[in-house]
Amino acid sequence: MIELSRVAKSFGKNHVLRGVNLTIPRGQSMVVIGGSGTGKSVLLKSILGLVTPDSGRITLDGADVREANRDAFLARFGMLFQGGALFDSLRVWENVAFRLMRGATKLPKDQARAIAIEKLRRVGLKPETADLFPGELSGGMQKRVGLARAIAAEPEIIFFDEPTTGLDPIMSGVINALIREIVTEMGATAMTITHDMSSVRAIADRVAMLHDGLIRWTGPVADMDQADDPYLQQFIHGRADGPIESVR
Amino acid sequence: MSVLALPASALASLGRATFNALAAIGRIAIYAALTLWHIVRPPFYRREFFTALMQVGWLSLPVVGLTAIFTGGALALQIYAGGQRFSAEAVVPQIVAIGMVRELGPVLVGLMIAARVTSSIAAEIATMKVTxxxxxxxxxxxxPMKYLTVPRVLAGFLTVPLLVGVGDIIGIMGGFLVSTEQLGFNRASYIKNTVDFLQTPDVVSSLIKGAVFGFIATLIGCYYGMNSGRGAQGVGSATKNAVATASILILAANFVLTSVMFGS
Known part of the structure; x- marks a missing residue:
C-alpha cells in the first residue's frame, strides 16, 4: 500500500502540491485525474523519488520511501512514461530488457532477449520489432514498447504517466485495454495519471481528483458519476463553465 | 530618478553576474567531484565506455588531423616570414615543433573536441533529459551519473591525449610539407632538427594538457546536458553554454598548466 500524507512541493512561488493525502491500496488501480499543470506528474515523481517533496511523508507498506534502499525500492516499480522515454541509442529489445541485463539479478543476454520478445508479444508487437530502434516506431508502438519495458521485470507496482496522450482514439482504447489486462493478470498495484476520461473508465478501480494542489475527491470509479463535487463533475463532463477556471 | 541610480543598477548587475558565475563554478566543481567519486565505484558500464571511446576518440580523428595539418603549414609560413626579418628563417623546424607540441596542438585539439564532442554530449544528454x-x-x-557521465568523461580523459599526440605529429608534418615543398628546406635536416630539438618534457606536457582538456570537455558537456532546461530552447541553451564554458575553461587551464610546467 502506498500512502501520501500532507505532501507539499513548490517550485519557486508556484505551489504545485499543497498537502496531498492519498492512499493507494495494494492490488488496486488508482487513477489520478486533474487538469494540465495541476501537479499530477509531480505527485507521481515524488513517490518515485525523482522529485523531493518539501514536506509530508510518503510510505510504501508502512516504510518511509526516503529511508528505503534505493535499488530495492525501485526494483518494485515499473513505469510507463508519457512520451515512452525509450533510449534512442538502444534497440527495442534492449530497451525492454534494460533492467533484466543490469543489477544484482542480471540475466544472460539470450535469456533477457527471450523475455523481452515475450513481453513485446504480450503488448501486441511482433518479434521482428525487437531489433528496430525506437525512432523507427510509430507513437502507438513506442507506447507499447514502453509498456513492455514497464512490465519486463514483473514489478509489484506500475505507474502510468498519461498513457494515451498523443494517440488516436482507437490506439488509446488498445493501450487502455492492455493496461487493464496486464494490471489484472499481474495482480499489480497501479497508479495512472491522466486527463483522458476514457482511460479513467477503462483502467480505474479508484479515482482521485487533484485540483489546486489538493486531492479534491477520491472514491471508487463506480461512484464518480454520482459524486456531488462540482469540480469533479465539471472535469469529467468537460464543461467550460464551473468552479475550475478555464484559463489557467 | 537619482543620479546614482544608473551606476548602482550597473553595479548590482555586475554583482549578480559575479555571484552567478561563482555559483556555476561551484556547481561544476561539485559535479566533477561526484564524477570522480563514481569513476572508482562499480558498476562500470563497459559498452557505454567503448561507445564513448569511439565517439570521442576515433571519430574525432579527421577533424583533429585537418586542423593540425593546416595549422602546422600556416605556422611554418609565419615563422619563415617573421624569421626573415632578422635572418632567422632557419629556425622553422624547431619553432614549428615546439609551437605545435607545447601550445597549438593541445589547445587546438582541445577546442576542436569542445566544438565536436562537448556540443554532441550536451545536446544528447539534454535531449534525454527533456524526453x-x-x-x-x-x-x-x-x-545516470554512472551510465552517462562516467563513461564519457573517462573516454575523454584517456583518448584526448592520444588525439593531441596525433595532432602534434600531423601538425609537424604540415610544417614539414610546406617547408620542404614551398620554402626549400632539406627534408633530412628538417626532420633531424625537429627530433633533436624536441625534449621529453615538451611531449609529456602536451599529453598532460590533452588529458586535462579531455576531462574538461566531456565533463562540461555532461554537466550542461544533465542541467538542461525544458524543450528545444533548453537543449539549445545547454549546448551553447557547454561549448562556450568548455572553450574558456580549456584556455584558462592551458594558461595555468603552461605557467606550472614552463613558468619558471
Missing part, C-alpha cells in the same frame, strides 16, 4: 530518458534510467535502477 524523460534520464528519469527512466533512474526508475530502472541505473544511476
Amino acid at each position: 524523460e530518458q534520464i528519469d527512466a534510467l533512474t526508475t530502472l535502477s541505473t544511476n
